[in-house]
Amino acid sequence: MTITLYDFELSGNCYKLRLLMSILNLPYDIVPVDFFPGREHKSDAFLRLNPFGQLPVLRDDDLVLSDSGAILAYLAIKYDASGLWFPDDPATTAEVLRWHAVADDITSTSSAARLALGYDYKFDIEKSQQGAHRIFRLMDEHLWFGEKAGRDWLCSPAHPTTADIACFPYVMLSEEGGISRQDYPALRRWTDRVRRIPGFVVMSGIFPAGPARAE
């Protein structure tokens, strides 16, 4: 197997895959795509890989995949022998996919605000920010009651899943879109927990957390 990631270093959606592959200890090659300012993801060559013209794209031998959530599921099902990252159970699968969808909503709000502020994109900044706040409020509430019930992650299992990986990057990068997380203390604590997952890696703008309690 040879995995190749078509990657842009500052993309949170590409980072999701780097993060899971690092946690799963999967070797892969990187092909850098000049998303900004080169707009290479709209080039003919790239559109042949992904007609939707979006990063990330992942190639595994001859198989070419796009959409970060779909690729997270693929990698976990295929390469995570523990079966923990994308659990094979109907109810849990539905739960994980539900949060993959939230992750896309976070991309279209928090990431859009960031692209508008830092990358010259013509998105409605205020609307994007408000949309992100609406999602973060719900996530904070979900995670706060989760903590009270002894649940540390977005889904019910007692361990993280691809749902946590999918939602993490653009929560963490929200300040770059002018979206403060001050009002979401439980969301902030969850980002500490994600950053303490063994194999965690950073990207620009995402700092490591301090060590967890030694058991």
Place this chain on the structure above:
Amino acid sequence: MPLSLSDPHWYPIASSDDLPFRHVYQGQLLGRELAVWRADDGHVNVWENRCLHRGVRLSIGINEGQELKCQYHGWRYANQSAGCTYIPAHPADAPARRIENRKYPMREAFGLIWSAANDDQAFVPFPGAGDHDWFALRPVPVNAAPEDVVAGLARLAPDDQPADLLPGMAVRLDGVVYFVQPVDAGRAVIRGLLPQASGDPITILRHYNELLTRLRDRLERAAARKPAPEPLQPAYEKVSADLATMPEIAIPRGNTLPVLVRRKWQTADGVIGFELAGRDGKHLPTFQPGAHIDLHLPNGLIRQYSITNGPGDLLSYVIGVKAESASKGGSKVLVETVREGDVLAISEPRNNFPLRRDATRTVLIAGGIGITPLLSMARFLDQSSLPYELHYFTRSGESAAFKSELDVLHGAVHIHSGLAREAIQGTVNEVLGPHDFANHVYVCGPGAMLEMVTRTAAALGWPDEAVHFEYFQNDKVIDSSSAFDVELARSAMTLHVPAGRTILEVMREAGLTVPSSCEQGACGTCLTTVMEGEVDHQDVYLNKTEKASNTCMMTCVSRAKSARLVLDI
């Protein structure tokens, strides 16, 4: 009533549960952003949310347990004092001036963390606080003016049972006490306390969460119809350019502070531990690993003792005193006559033995009572999960001091007891090995041991900058061959200091009263500000940077390189 930046009321700013192990919470009160973190010892710190260096938010920093480390350039600040303990860009320097972040008052009570904009009011629990055990509701942030939120809460009350408005934006309603945290002119957080009762807590919490969420939505809709209030404009004290880089040299102030001997115990045969605490229960000044204090003894002598504490451990200092050295009149008085409950005076901590925290290999070598500064260093490295090895040599029949403190360290701690001289030499040789980049050794112990380690290190190719040690006694031969004039600026006199006499002696002969103690350039008592002229430093009290600054000197041993010195006396 508009919000005021100087509102002295105490408000809840977080729940106790918001501060789990090694987390940094981001809060805000009356426009001021806060970084709030619980140290491993349980103490909750409420600080201004900016690193003094470049203004980066400390809430994205790393809670190392007893110190908070800024993500940007790694400045570290101590639990309790918020004093800066380390500047990575100047790893070999001890910040001579005290750099302290801004702190706010803090109380932890009823499951909430409380703070205030200033110290003007004492914390007073809300009326009826003592009647129950309380638990905190899920806090609900609201984008609306705090006073409108108070009014909205009050309107939740049924007509026949009006809400009880309490001081400090609090409302008692149907057994629940709600507090409105004034975040800013247009933002608030509703916090609530509920008496502990039977019933499923999650169901209860969900019920109130729903109630408050509905209220929040109503308040936010109303707020959106009004012009947004101007946010408060807290004045951040501007960080001066020199504070943002390396602290300049400050003249050690010579201030003393009273401390209470809280505990005196035998930590090993012949080694007495003293725990010295502030008299008001407040924390003592920030110190860095390797620092010492001057202890003013009842018989008028001044002696130096290293602080053994770990990071952010500022409620008392623990020092170790060797009982046997009766010759040094100082220790004898301490050991024989000072009791628990006595009050002594100490200086602020000083550091001539700074620890780098960027080494790939740190070797700590202690001989006998020399363990004290190295114990502190080991504790700092331990807390930051940095690698180190500690080698502690004790004489035969001598037991290891601070054994239980050493036992809880995670690094490589080796106690070598009763080795003969050659065996010690062999061990030191082996332990040091050839020098590599970013290797540093720190040694403290008897003169002979210091000499052996520095000689061995040099022979193995260790550069001087990698070998760190500290003197408490001035063993250098004083060169008193120079002759020069001293002008005493405030006393309006000029004196000649001939070869063979000290500045101190000449000043006394001229009728001046000047304080001194050890008269060998070790204790710091005769420290004097230099206004002009070039100093010939011969003391072991000032550190390299302080000496190079040419702004102060010890008149008991140091002299002039120039023909004339002008002193602030």
